[in-house]
Amino acid sequence: MRKIKLFLGIALVGIITAAYFNYPKLNLMSGFASKNMASSVFIADREPVDVSLYDNDIPLVNLSDCAVSEADESATATVYGLMPRTAVYKEGIGAVLTNKEFSKHNFELIPNRFVTMDSLPFPYGNNGVMDTVLENVDYDKLEVAFSNAFKDPEQKTRTLLVVYKNQIIGERYIRGFSEDTKILGWSMTKSVLSTLYGILEYQGKMKMDFKPFSDEIRMKSPKHNITIDHLLRMQSGLAWDENYFKISDATRMLFLDSDMTLAQRNKDVIAAPTEVWNYSSGTTNLLSGILREQFNTHQEYLDFPYKTLIDKIGMHSMLLETDLTGNYVLSSYGWATTRDWAKFGILYLNNGDWNGERIFSETWVDYVAEPTEHSNGTYGAHFWLNAEGKYVDIPTDLYSVNGFQGQRIFIIPSKDLVVVRTGLEEQTDEQFNTLLKEIIQSIR
Incomplete structure (x- = not known):
């Protein structure tokens, strides 16, 4: 006993x-x-x-x-x-x-949408896709690449779409998903945030050397030296713990905070700008808050992404979610169909030109794809890079839009390719290398 x-x-x-x-x-x-x-x-x-x-x-x-x-x-x-x-x-x-503060907030203000219907096929319209067969594409080889991407259920690929020279040459969805299903991009949304700053720069309303904390010099805070460029490159020197498998700065922000723009803003400086590279979702939401400060009204801020980018290029399925205080959670919460995510990649493949209309400057593409110091050639300005050959068989001019659980938009300018993969399981560099290699080999 x-x-x-x-x-x-x-x-x-x-x-x-x-x-x-x-x-x-x-x-x-x-x-x-x-x-x-x-x-x-x-x-x-x-x-x-x-x-x-x-x-x-x-x-x-x-x-x-x-x-x-x-x-x-x-x-x-x-x-x-x-x-x-x-x-x-x-x-x-x-x-x-x-949360306890929920009742304090109203949600009467919502973004205005700027949806236009047209008769053009993908990508410049939403009236189906071109069915032209390209002579230099080996569709049998491409089919092998698609089959390999979906054959292993453990990889949990949900959708795969390949665009060559602005035309869809391959597209597949698992059961329950289609070209109309909106996919959560997770951190792919970070690259949308970056693009909004590119648009502001093109409009002459923002420079990358702008110091959002310049007024803090009076408080002798080292934050006053931080620029937009430092923030876009994740090298501000502000402390941050990005871990999704424990209680961390990132999880507290996403699942506890009412105003997600403050989590990074309130962190201490642990290094001078450019001294360290530290990936941070808090930084992206801080940038979302700084973006809001550039407008006279909350409505203008809410409309800006749709008016100047999302609806401008026909990504009409996209929805950006906000926090309780009305800030876009651009670190994580952007939804769009696979085809509309592909349009975002095509905009970059075409250097900011959308069917004859310039969305951002051509030099912006060079900027986001320039390797950031201390990132080992893997990061630019809220875009991921292959500058050091992480994907060993793929051209080093590849840059990508990455999200949790293996969400990807790969942009390969030298091959005129955009590849969108969505799923529920992160892939290894070797797995992505194999997928991209097989797709590239299908084009003669």
Whole structure:
């Protein structure tokens, strides 16, 4: 009996200890589950059961139970009945996680959309795709590349699209997905943010040497030396912990903060600008907040991405989600169909020219694809690079738009190629190298 009591006592202590250290994580676990569920159901029109089985099947997050209310357009998640978190969908701005401050905010302001219907095929319109067969494309070889990308269920590829010389030469979707399904780009949205700064620069309203903290010189803060360029290149010197598998700066910001632009802004300086390179979602949301400061009204800020970029190039499926205070969460929360993500890549392939209309300067492409110091040739200005040959069989002029779980837009100027891959599993450099190599080899 004593042994049993001792065993039960030890077990109880273990349970209490585990609960003590893991209880704070419940907020993040149920927060992720409810936010992802609400967005997937009400933005992407996905079935809740599929979202639970696949999208929320992430370690710890998969311990959550999630219920959807169609009437309230919301999703509520708990972990073993504890720590309920609710995300509510608002037309035009996506799903927001509620908290004690939720009632203080109104969501009356939404972006105006600038949708124009035309008879042009992809990419310059939305009236189908060109069915021209290109003589220098070996479609049998291309089919092998597609088959290899989808044959391993563990790779969890969902969609794959290949554009050559502005024309779709290959496109495939798994069951439940189509050319109309909106895909969460996660950090691919960071490159959208960067492009908005490129547009401001082209309009003569922003320079990359602008110092957003210049007024802090009076407070003797070292932040006053930080420029937009430093922020776009993730080398501001501000402290940040980007980790999605524990309680970190990134997870606290995404699942606890009402105003996500403040998380990075309030961090201490740990190095002078350019001394270190540190990837930070907080930096992108700080840039979103700085972007908002460039406009006289909140409405102008909300309209700007759609008016000057998204709807301008016909990415009409795209939706950018905001935080509770109305800031675009451009670190992570951009949704669009695979074809519309491809349009974004095509805009860069064509050096900022969209069917005869210039969106940003041609030199902007050179800027974002210039390697950032201390990134080992892998990062530019909110774009990823192959400058040091990370993908060994692929031209080094490749640059890409990257997101969590292997979301990618690969832009290869020397091959006139844009490749979009979306999925639920991050791929290794070797896997991406093989995919791109097989696609390139299909073009003579």
